Amino acid sequence: MAELEARARAGASRPLSPHLQIYKPMLTMMMSIAHRITGAALYFGMLLFAWWLIAAAAGANTYAGFETFMGSLIGRLILFGYTWALLHHLLGGIRHLIWDTLHGLEPAEREMLAAATLIGSIALTIVLWVVGYLVTGGPR
């Protein structure tokens, strides 16, 4: 008994449950991972949002610097990724709230919800960017 406890404390070779790489990738699993990654990306994306607000409050010169960055190719790419991450996390969050009510958990339903999250987020991102460019000419 004492020996068993000592081994447990030392973290001796206890069997571990199989980790991610042993499973075949499934859509629901990939969407779960994407939800976490987009959440983490949006976490740091708040820096960009803060920069926007601070630049607007700081005056025309600072705001011009922000606009120059956002209008550049890298700025537009970041904003495009930001748009998709935000919409994907939003739709994924709605999916989780539906699951919280114990609805949509059957195999076909959860596959449908996962696909809807992915297709919806991509479609909405494109719609927003088309509207953005048509209405305003895009980020300057």
Place this chain on the structure above:
Amino acid sequence: MSAPRRIVTPMRRVRGLGAARSGTSHFWLQRVTSVAGIPLTIALIVIVMALMGRGPAAVAQILGSPIVATIILLFLLNTAYHMWIGMQEIILDYVHEDTFKMLSLMANTFFVVVVTLASAFAILKLSFGVN
């Protein structure tokens, strides 16, 4: 017996407490901020799209208007809780070494407070028109 005597059993002490030592309150708060986040995020997208391509004076004026400023302040407060809990969950899942875990949780709090306060200050400055 050098250790202080406890009336409660070890099971009673840990029941309902997760790795963050606060039970299900964070789980629930994450749901509350998710629900609130839906209309706030949609409103924010509308605001950002409406302001895109406008000059700095117009942007500053619209961001500082009472309704827009209130929506953004609500978004900031709601998002602060949501992102703080979310990142804490990620840290607790992946960081196991005690010192690094503690420092990561601390850094999470600092990041959220600084970003939220700086953003809120900018909105309030625009709103109160101290230019």
